[in-house]
Amino acid sequence: MDVVPKWAEVILVPLISLMLAAILSALVILAIGEDPVAAVNLMITGALGSTYGWGYTLYYATNFLFTGLAVSVAFHAGLFNIGGEGQAMLGGLGVALACLLVPWPHWTIALLAATVAAGLFGAAWAAIPAFLQARRGSHIVITTIMFNFIAAAVLNYVLVNLMRPAGSMDPATARFPEAVHLPTLHDILGVVGIEFSKSAPANVTFLIAILACVLVWLLLWRTWLGYEIRSYGKSESAAKYAGISPFAITMIAMLISGGLAGMMAINNVMGEAERLVLNAVEGAGFIGIAVALMGRNHPFGVFLAAILFGFLYQGGAELALWTSIPRELIVVIQALIILFTGALDNMVRMPLERLFLMIRRGNA
Amino acid sequence: MDFLTVIQLLDSTVRLATPLLLACLAGLFSERAGIFDIGLEGKMLAAAFFSAAVAALTGSVWIGLLAGIGASVALSLLHGLASITFRGNQLISGVAINFLAAGLTVLIAQDWFSQGGRTPSLMGGARFEPITLPFADALADVPVVGPVYAELISGHSVLVYLAFLTVPVTWWVLFRTRFGLRLRAVGENPAAVDTAGVSVIGLRYAAVVICGVLCGIAGAYLSTALQAGFVKDMSAGRGFIALAALIFAKWRPWHALYATLLFGLFGALETRQDVITAVIGIKVQGQVLGALPYVMTVIILAGFVGKAIPPRAGGEPYVKER
Incomplete structure (x- = not known):
């Protein structure tokens, strides 16, 4: 039996790590001569105080959902996929090709095709x-x-030399046709009569990201394949003994992981920019690592962590706009x-283990 | 292509290879002791900022260098705390350090100088100036030897000579001293070192600190010698190229020199595309040259050209008793 009970493992450990990170961040804000309480208030009103703020928060969260799930699936197989950034860049290329090469009649079919292309x-x-x-x-x-660096070079080459419209200096593709324009949350919620900001970029892809969460959960905990992925990640030798092929599991887990990271592009490229630009991913691939660690590699945890990071991103943008605190x-x-949820995990866990051992001894 | 162009090209190769070489040797110490370090990039960046900032404030580049080394060693110790003391995941710790440096440098730069995340331009004593070696001017007119000596060998900052000197020193320390033997052993089989009564933790911390010092010099070189001041994200992936060079060199000091010189040459060629066109007759895209170090490393890693075998205990936290 584990020393730390399950509820503490799932809730207490991430919460303490998060608090440590928050305290240190507050100290950083203090050190550069700003007021942490005012900063948090500004972040909350900026990111959650209006439907405009929510629209951006959910837009960022959609990106992080895909990349967070991507890192999680690979983690379950014991693989650390740090290449979400490059995979999302290539996903963007897939989306751009799908949207520009085929004259789609309706956005639904286009979205389906773009999702497949991005994933592939x-x-x-x-x-x-x-x-x-x-x-x-x-x-x-x-x-x-x-491969992240190679992807950046490939994308740079393709945008500058192959996909740039004639006469344009900007290393970006042409705008996607009007027909592949995805409905935003404004359009969707308008149908049921809810007012939502028109200018925020959150769009239908958010729902697809939630669907992806559910599918990843089903895959990992309700199918044979998921069982094999998780057992391979827990113990390679045991998995081999049980007849699980390391080659097959490594390939499948990484293909799913890369596909999920690539699918991020339907949000940022197709949903928001509506053309492929050089720096489309903006580090979301790396944030996926933080999201997966924070969410304990569980799709529901990843969902919460992605919303948290979406909030941080939108809040941080507001801070940079209204105060002298930079976005960095x-x-x-x-x-x-x-650092705290990943690398220094034991620093939080060891004292907790000691505490629970003491409590148990006290009861016995 | 004339002789002078070759000299110029090699000259900028040396300049660009220097930070790679220092960071590569830094990684060599760390990884030979069994601590993976993908945080070279972040340590260089932090050192670049603190050396430029302190040099700008004090007017002395040497105090700046010390500050840069201090910042880099602080991050190294954080990496050590996470990966040695708390036996955490070394890769995740490295990722965290890269982000920490990327964010904090801009934050502090904005707070100290309010110039959009950069430091003021460094001038005079706040920079490492090129050193003219003795007789460089006198020999400059001698054919062949003259330009090589005056242009290529002479006229670099002191850190360049220091970097090249670090190669034999590293080799000597690792392969000719007791400390080096133990350090390599702790990366291959820490249990054996422990059995011999030598502290695994102590050795690994020593390796991580040496790594920090060398990364610190590499970062200081970027902002106080190669360029005159710090700009946001100025390490620009050099830490990762150094990591690639380390694998390319298969964790050996002299090969690290060759690998970083090769990658430095790619960097120099990126700005002199006319030379490539003149030599091989076809136009090579800049992106191809930029991606070449990474592609070559993947090929080496795949074992198609010799096998790169990392230190056996690399990445594994050491647990004394189970």
């Missing part, structure tokens, strides 16, 4: 590191880092969350 491109970009890990034993973390504050908070 993302999965393909994860396939090479996965294959090299499974067959040649090269470390997946290093290869996925390298969010990068610091993100780093602290990764």
Whole structure:
């Protein structure tokens, strides 16, 4: 039996880590001569105080849902996919090709096709590191880092030399046709009579991201494949003994992971920018790592963590707009969350274990 | 392509290889002791900022260098705390350190200087100036040897010579001293080192601190010698290229020198595309050159050109008793 009860493991440990990160962030804000309480208030009104704020919060959260799920699925197989950034870039390429090459009659079909294209491109970009890990034993973390840089170079080349419209100086594709324009939350909620900000970018992809959460949960905990992925991640030797092929599981887990990261592009490329620009991903692939760690690799946890990070991103933008605190504050908070929930996990856990042992002894 | 162009190209190769070399050797110490370090990038960035900032405030580049090394070592100790003391995941800790540096440098720069996340331009004693080696001017007119000596070998900042000197020193420390033997052993089989009565934790912390010092010098070079001041994200992926070079060199000091010089040459060629066109007759896209170090590393890692075998205990936290 574990020393720390399940409820403490699931709720207490992440909560303490989050609090430590929050306290340190407050100290950072104090150190640069700003008021942390005022900053938090501004973030809350900016990100959650209006439907405009919510629209941005949910838009960012959609990105982080996809990349967070991507990192989680790989984590369950014991693989650390740090290449979500590159996979999402390639996903964007898939979306752009799907939207520009085919004259879609309606956005529903276009969305379906773009989702498939984004997933395929993302999965393909994860396939090479996965294959090299499974067959040649090269470390997946290093290869996925390298593939992030290669993806940036590929995208740069494609945008500058191949997909840039004639006469444009901007390294970006042409605008997508009007027919593939995705309905925003304003359009969707308007049908049931709810007023929602018109200018916020949150769109129908948010619902697809929630669907992806449910599907990942079903996959991991309700199918044979998910069982095999999780057992392989827990113990490679035990999984092998049970007849699970390490090659197959490594490939499948990474393909799903890359596909999910790639699918982020239907939100930022198709839903928001409506064209592919050079820096479309904006670090969302890396935030996926923080989201997965924070959410304990569970789809529901990832959902909560993605909303939290969406809030931080929108709140941080508001802070940068109204105070002299730069947007990089969010990068610091993100780093602290990764540090405390990921790397310094034992620092939080060890005292808790001691505490619970003491309580148990007291009861006995 | 004339002789002078070759000299110029090699000259900028040396300049661009220097930070890579220092960071690569930093990673070498850490990874040889069994601590993976993908936080080289963040440590360099933090050092670049603090050395430029302190140099700007004090007017002395040497105090700046110390501040840069201090910042880098502080992040190293954080990495050590997470991965050695609390036996956390070394890769995740490295990722966190990269973000911490990326965010904090801009935040503090904005607070101190209010110039949009950069430091003021460094001038005079706040920068590492090029050193003219003895007789460089006198020899400059001698054919072949003259330009090589005067343009290529002479005229770099002191940190460049220091970086090149670090290669034999690293080799000597790792392969000719007792400390080096133990450090390599702790990366291969920490239990054996522990059995011999040597502190695994102590050795690993020592390795991580050396890594911090070298990364600190690399970062200081970026902002006080290569350029005159800090700008946001100025390490620009160099920490990762250094990591690639480390794998390319298969964790050996002399090979690290060759690998970083090669990657430095790619960097130099990126700005001199006319040279490539002149030599091989076809136009090579800049993006191809930029991606080349990463592609080559993936190929090496895949074992198609020799096998890169990392230190055996790399990435594994050491648990004394089970």
